[in-house]
Amino acid sequence: MKIGFIGTGVMGKAIAGHLLAAGHDVFVYNRTKSKTDTLVNAGAIWQDTPENVTEKSEIIFTMIGYPKDVEAVYFGENGIFKASVAGKLLIDMTTSTPTLAQKIAVSANKYDAEALDAPVSGGDIGAKNATLTVMAGGSEEAFNRAKPLFDLISKKAELHGAAGSGQHVKMANQIGIAGTMTAMSELMVYAKAANLDLKRVIETLSAGGAQTWSLSNYGPRILKSDYSPGFFVKHFIKDLGIALDEAEKMSIKLPATELAKALYDQLAEKGFEDAGTQSLIKLWWD
Amino acid sequence: MKIGFIGTGVMGKAIAGHLLAAGHDVFVYNRTKSKTDTLVNAGAIWQDTPENVTEKSEIIFTMIGYPKDVEAVYFGENGIFKASVAGKLLIDMTTSTPTLAQKIAVSANKYDAEALDAPVSGGDIGAKNATLTVMAGGSEEAFNRAKPLFDLISKKAELHGAAGSGQHVKMANQIGIAGTMTAMSELMVYAKAANLDLKRVIETLSAGGAQTWSLSNYGPRILKSDYSPGFFVKHFIKDLGIALDEAEKMSIKLPATELAKALYDQLAEKGFEDAGTQSLIKLWWD
Numbered sequence: 175m176k177i178g179f180i181g182t183g184v185m186g187k188a189i190a191g192h193l194l195a196a197g198h199d200v201f202v203y204n205r206t207k208s209k210t211d212t213l214v215n216a217g218a219i220w221q222d223t224p225e226n227v228t229e230k231s232e233i234i235f236t237m238i239g240y241p242k243d244v245e246a247v248y249f250g251e252n253g254i255f256k257a258s259v260a261g262k263l264l265i266d267m268t269t270s271t272p273t274l275a276q277k278i279a280v281s282a283n284k285y286d287a288e289a290l291d292a293p294v295s296g297g298d299i300g301a302k303n304a305t306l307t308v309m310a311g312g313s314e315e316a317f318n319r320a321k322p323l324f325d326l327i328s329k330k331a332e333l334h335g336a337a338g339s340g341q342h343v344k345m346a347n348q349i350g351i352a353g354t355m356t357a358m359s360e361l362m363v364y365a366k367a368a369n370l371d372l373k374r375v376i377e378t379l380s381a382g383g384a385q386t387w388s389l390s391n392y393g394p395r396i397l398k399s400d401y402s403p404g405f406f407v408k409h410f411i412k413d414l415g416i417a418l419d420e421a422e423k424m425s426i427k428l429p430a431t432e433l434a435k436a437l438y439d440q441l442a443e444k445g446f447e448d449a450g451t452q453s454l455i456k457l458w459w460d
Numbered sequence: 461m462k463i464g465f466i467g468t469g470v471m472g473k474a475i476a477g478h479l480l481a482a483g484h485d486v487f488v489y490n491r492t493k494s495k496t497d498t499l500v501n502a503g504a505i506w507q508d509t510p511e512n513v514t515e516k517s518e519i520i521f522t523m524i525g526y527p528k529d530v531e532a533v534y535f536g537e538n539g540i541f542k543a544s545v546a547g548k549l550l551i552d553m554t555t556s557t558p559t560l561a562q563k564i565a566v567s568a569n570k571y572d573a574e575a576l577d578a579p580v581s582g583g584d585i586g587a588k589n590a591t592l593t594v595m596a597g598g599s600e601e602a603f604n605r606a607k608p609l610f611d612l613i614s615k616k617a618e619l620h621g622a623a624g625s626g627q628h629v630k631m632a633n634q635i636g637i638a639g640t641m642t643a644m645s646e647l648m649v650y651a652k653a654a655n656l657d658l659k660r661v662i663e664t665l666s667a668g669g670a671q672t673w674s675l676s677n678y679g680p681r682i683l684k685s686d687y688s689p690g691f692f693v694k695h696f697i698k699d700l701g702i703a704l705d706e707a708e709k710m711s712i713k714l715p716a717t718e719l720a721k722a723l724y725d726q727l728a729e730k731g732f733e734d735a736g737t738q739s740l741i742k743l744w745w746d
Contacts (some may be wrong), residue, residue: 270655295668307668330667334656342654346647346661350670353643356716361635364703365712368558368628372622375632381616382581382593384636387671417650424653426744430642433719458712 176201177323178231180224180247180254181268182209185294186237188301189267192204192217192327193235201230203257210262224248228257233323237267240412244270248278259287263319267308269293271411271416272338272345273423275311288316291337293344294328297404309347311339345417352414352434355454361389362396363458372397392452403450410451413439462487463609464517466510466540467532467554468496471580472523474587475553478613479521480504487516492715510534521607528696530556534564546574549605555579555695557702558624558631559709561597565623574602577623577660579630580614583690591615595633597625631703638700638720640674641740647675648682649744658683678738689736696737698722703715 175198179190182204190213194200200218202210207220214220221227224247228234234254238244244266244377248254254264264282266275275291282289290312308324308331310317317333324331333417334343361384365375376393379385395401414435422430437457446453461484465476468490476499480486486504488496493506507513510533514520520540524530530552535539541552550568552561552575561577568575576598586592594610594617596603603619610617620629647670651661652698662679665671681687701720706713723743732739 221606260561280603295670297669307664309664330664332660332664334660334664339654339656342651342656343661343664346651346654347665347668347670349650350643350665350672350675351646353639353646353716354670354672357636357639357643360639360714361632363712364635364707364710364714365628365632368625368632368706368710370625370628370632374620375629378593378595378616378618378620378629379633379636382633383583383673383677384581384640385634385673387638387669389636391669420654421650424650426649426653428646428650429723430639430716430719431646433716437715450624 175199176231177234178234179218179237180204180227181237182213183237183239184298185301187213188298189237189327190218191216191234193323196326201227203227210250212432223252224254225252225256225338228254228259228262231262233263233265233320235265235267239268239409241268241274241416244268244274248281255281255285259285262287263316263446264289265292265320266290267292267294269344269348269413269416270341272341272420274336275341279312288313288319289337290316290320291318291340292324293340295344295347299404301327308332309334309340309343310342311335311337345413345420348410348413349417349428349431351388352431354386355361355451356430356434356437357388358386358393359455359458362393362455366459394453396452401446401449401453401456403448405451406447407438407442407449407451407453408447411435411442414438461485461519462517463656464488464513464520465504465523466513466520467523468499469523469525470584471587474584475500475521475523475613475617476504477502477564478590479609482612487513489513503730509538510540511538511542514540514545514548517548519549519551519606521551521553525554525695526718527554527556527560527702530554530560534567541567541571545571548573549602550575551578551606552576553578553580555634555699555702556627558627558706561624561627563683565598574599574605576602576606577626578606578610580624581630581633585690587613594618595620595626595629597621597623597627628706631706634699635703635714635717637674638717640672640721642716642720643735644672644675644679645744647743648679648741652745682738682741687732687735687739687742691730691737692733693724693735693737693739694733697721697728
């Protein structure tokens with residue numbers, strides 16, 4: 175199948191690589207061209223605009239940084255909607271706003287195309303190992319059409335409802351992670367201040383009601399002073415900002431998520447924008 | 461062995477039952493005498509004060525509600541320290557303050573006795589099934605002496621350091637749980653407002669980075685409107701109060717734990733003191 179892939183950062187490159195390895199023709203575009211080199215050397219075909227990628231492809235994936243960039247890639251000059259999209263399927267895997275996902279879906283329908291919002295969780299390791307979780311929003315038809323491709327890149331891909339629903343599930347996921355990151359940081363700060371053996375505390379707590387993925391996975395990294403990004407602070411701040419904006423639109427208050435966002439904002443101001451989210455503990459530890 | 465057990469509420473009764481079933485002589489006291497009936501019918505021997513329990517026993521367990529009650533049972537009229545305690549081992553399993561644990565240890569040493577603080581996690585089910593986690597503070601000698609008894613009631617019992625360390629680990633545990641409870645509540649509030657299928661959201665998120673024991677265990681209960689106590693709101697408020705007092709003594713700020721405590725205080729004011737901690741979501745849902 176002829177597949178387009180726009181946005182070949184760490185995540186996008188790994189995902190596009192799996193599609194290519196499965197024998198598909200993959201047409202690629204990235205703002206920084208050099209980031210497509212590995213894929214092109216493996217057989218992907220460079221196109222110099224999102225519009226041209228779309229012209230060549232039946233199903234077009236996007237995996238970009240921020241909602242404003244997603245907006246430009248779909249609606250801007252030389253963007254996806256400048257191409258003839260009738261009969262095509264547009265899949266945005268960026269973690270972006272439910273509102274933008276709905277706007278893309280409306281435009282797609284207007285031009286007789288289909289759209290899915292399909293953000294993922296599982297990070298760079300999940301992308302490399304094809305063990306991502308895909309959270310999709312859109313029609314069942316569109317989802318069923320995409321499913322064989324999702325199966326090449328994920329261990330779990332589910333349709334959660336109409337356009338925007340995939341983004342909403344991802345927001346719920348980020349709200350959940352926000353709480354586990356503050357919890358992990360504060361319990362470790364407390365345990366260290368109380369002169370406890372942190373390795374043993376992590377093991378003990380991970381066997382009971384305080385158990386979280388974050389504590390089991392990030393706790394040991396923190397003990398090795400490993401603050402390298404599995405997931406960037408700056409991207410988590412973006413996601414929590416979207417979650418809180420959406421919450422406000424729905425007239426719900428999420429005080430713990432607000433607090434987590436404020437703490438991560440402080441962390442970014444301290445210069446940790448490009449560190450991993452586990453660096454939150456640096457607000458307490460030098 | 462002659463074992464004393466003071467405080468036979470839900471947790472204490474189950475734990476004392478295991479010790480009795482293993483063939484030990486168990487001397488029991490509880491403020492409300494009727495709560496010892498089951499144990500006495502099974503062979504435990506009623507004593508009418510903590511002092512008398514201590515006189516008859518070599519190792520004395522306490523499992524009481526609040527630190528002020530622990531203080532009274534150890535230091536008050538007809539309390540443990542009114543008995544001859546030389547050579548005996550005093551084990552407080554109440555979740556109480558590290559400061560009080562240290563005070564008990566100092567008094568024990570003065571009278572040639574030993575003490576351990578040994579709070580547990582795992583709740584009523586852990587107590588019934590003898591699968592608790594015991595977090596102990598005190599000397600290695602004292603811990604080794606208690607270990608065969610801990611093995612009768614727990615799946616994991618560890619010494620974390622000097623007197624008070626068991627309570628500190630339990631506080632770290634409660635700090636961790638506080639964050640997972642606010643996170644779980646807020647992500648479910650968000651998901652419901654976004655019209656998502658909550659059962660599917662819980663399943664999807666439990667397979668990734670937002671996974672927590674709380675979401676997997678309490679999430680499904682909330683969907684069945686089951687707010688019955690695995691763990692009481694009023695006891696969690698007590699624990700978080702201790703954690704924050706201790707944090708203040710150690711000059712550390714725990715903003716997410718403070719927020720969780722404030723939310724649980726609101727919940728108690730709404731009349732949910734005797735509900736389970738998963739009822740936190742009632743701050744949003746009617």
